[in-house]
Amino acid sequence: MIQLYIKAHLKRFLIGGLLLLSSISIHAQDRVTGRTFATRSEVLAQNGMVATSHPLATQVGLDILKKGGNAIDAAIAANATLGLMEPTGCGIGGDIFAIIWDAKTQKLYALNGSGRSPKKLTLEYFKKNNYSKIPALGPLPVSVPGTVDGWFEMHKKFGTMEMKEILTPAINYAESGFPLTELIAWYMQKSIPRYQAKGFPNIEDTYIKQNGGTLPNEGDIYKNPYLANTYRKIAEGGRDAFYKGEIAKTIGTFIKEQGGFLSKKDLEAHHSEWLDPVSINYRGYDVWELPPNGQGIAALQMLKILEQYDFSKIPFGSAEHLHLFTEAKKLAFEDRAKYYADMDFYDVPLSTLLSEKYAIKRSKEIGEKASTYEAGKISAGETIYMTVADKEGNIVSLIQSNYRGMGSGMVPPKLGFMLQDRGELFSLTEGQANTYEPSKRPFHTIIPAFITKDGKPYVSFGVMGGDFQPQGHTQIVMNLIDFGMNLQEAGDAPRWDHTGGASPTGETTENKGMIRVESGIPYETVRGLMDRGHQVGFTRGAYGGYQAILWDNIKKVYHGASESRKDGQAAGY
Structure with missing residues (x-):
């Protein structure tokens, strides 16, 4: 009887070394609650909620809230802690973006904290030295790190607690140490030897010598006293201690010694920018993203196209x-490659790209089979995500990254962090929207998101993972709105991505690309996609890491979620 049940109802198929479940199991209700995909229940609380990719960082944020700090204070404290605890994905050598719901004004604010390219580095330099693309590692892809200025901009506009108190938990952990998690230890074991093999200076001194002389493993107590000292200088001297003082001088001198161009003057000239976030309405819900130089509007374009189809059927x-x-x-990604860039240098046709008329026109290009496309004809142009909410109703959606995991490999001496390599995402082809120019912000992959309903906050969320991020955002919105999943289930449900097509760096693939699916996508689906002309494959670790907070405006309760693909935790009080 049991064998017949298994044969009739489970139908497991082994493909490419991965176990895929048939369509019958996609609807199986394994949990008592009937929530098919949720690995755990949502976290519920009334006074505040913190969701990050590291449990200790979540607790730091929660402690700040309990001490009387608001969501902005807690977000900065948790982000500083993550810069220490997850150096493989973020840190003060990278950039930051945020969407903030301010309870007083009942309005969303968007912060673009991305840095610009070196003023003295020109396109001509790359051409003279026969570069077809900007390298991924070394001094040339290093742009100004914007995170610290982003913290102080957020704090100046919305913060309530002293910056010294906000940064104290991260300083204490950096000095005393903390046990390294399984995932971050795995990333460090993979990343650090790669930088050592390149002969980059200060790698061993920063990440190994301070921890007993060996590469740390899971459970080892990891310290970074250099970073503790840097954080202390920032806490005492403010953002200028980073951008105008000895830290900036050390960075500029070091990069010049390595053959790069980022200078102290580039850091002195840096500033974040407050923007109006942009949105589309998706089946009665307003979904918000930042405008370019990021890729957030790709998620909005996808949603407007998909809104033309009835997913209840x-x-x-x-x-x-x-x-x-x-x-x-x-x-959407063809448009991304052609039109997304720093809007100080290029007039991105935002209103057209996000219009209903354009979405309908583009949706009509979709047929029954897999196809290739061009950008629409328009006249006139590793990472961490976290979210925090407080008892006053303020909510922060924040994302921060070094790009390519730990970053460029450039570690200034005795500062405790690696500089980002975000400049790799410029194009070196003349005449494109994202073509390299001095003092220009590169195309950016990291994007925070927010959903409102009838003018009230609904969900603050994000999904890490490079090109996957707008795809992940779209999947989360559809899971919540089209498929009725709760906040936790929406993040744990099986994912997929599509690789290939044109890129803002000027590269492209001529074929239709590949759909890569997680375990949990049924074989029936894989076969159906092949019948439509898609190439289907499999991968691990490319599907991001999701955190989210939902506000129930009727019951006045926060729901928190942290997905199972990371070490993360959602916690409230």
Whole structure:
């Protein structure tokens, strides 16, 4: 009887070394609650909520809230802690973006904290030295790190607690140490030897010598006294201690010694920018992203295209679902490659790209089979995500990254952090929107998101993972709105991505690319996608890391979620 049940209802298929479940199991209700995909229950609380990719950082944020700090104070404290505890994905050598719901004004504010390219580095330099693309590592892809200025901009506008108190937990952990988690230890074991093999200076001194002379493993007590000292200088001297003092001088001197161009003057000239976030309405919900130089509007473009289809009649995880999603992604990403860039240098046609008329026009290009597309004709142009909410109703959606994991490999001496390599994402092809120019912000992959309903906050969320991020945002919105999943289930549900197509760096693939699926996507779907002409593959670790907070405006309760692909935790009080 049991064998017949298994044969009739589970139908497991082993493909490419991964176990995939048939369509019958996609609807199985394994949990008592019937929430198919949720690995745990949502966290519920009334006074505040913190969701980050590291449990200790979550607790730091929660402690700040309990001491009387607000969501902005807690977000900065947690982010500083993550810069220490997850050096493989973030830190003060990188950039920052945030969307903040301010309870007083009942309004969303967006912060672009991305840094600009060196003023003395020109496109001509790359051409003279026969570069076809900006290298991923070394001094040339290093742009100004914007995170510290972003913290102080957020704090100046919304913060309540003294910056010294906000940074104290991260300073204490950096000096005393903390046990390294499984995931971050794995990333460090993979990343640090790669930088050592390149002969980059200060890698061993910063990440190994301070920890007993060996590369740290899971459970080892990891310290970074250099970073503690840097944080202390920032806490006492403010943002100028980083951008105008000895720290800036050390960075500029070091990069020059390595053959790069980022200077102390570049850091002195840096400033973050407050923007109005942009949105589209998706089936009655307003979904918010930052405008370019980031890629957030790609998620909005995808959603507007997918809104043209009735997903009440299209099952989650079906071939039809993934096919329509993938074709919408291809269309949006062609526009991303052509039009997304620093808006101080290029007039991005935002209103057209996000219009209903344009979405309808683009959706009509989608057929029954996999296709390739061009950008729409328009006249006139590793990472951490975290979110915090407080008892006053302030909510922060924040993302921060060094790019390519730990970053460029450039570690200034005795500062305790690595500089980002975000400049790699410029194009070296003349005449494009994202073509390299001095003092220009590169195309950016990291994007925070927010959903409002009837003018009130609904969900603050984000999904890490490079090119996957707008795809992840779209999947989360659809999981919540189209498929009725709760906050935790929406993040734990199986994911997929599409690789290939044009890139803002000027590169492209001529074929239709590949859909890569997680375990949990049924074989019936894989076969259906192949029938439509898609190439289907598998991968691990490319599907980001999701954190989210939902506000129930009727019951006045926060829901928190932290997905199972990271070490993270959602906690409230």
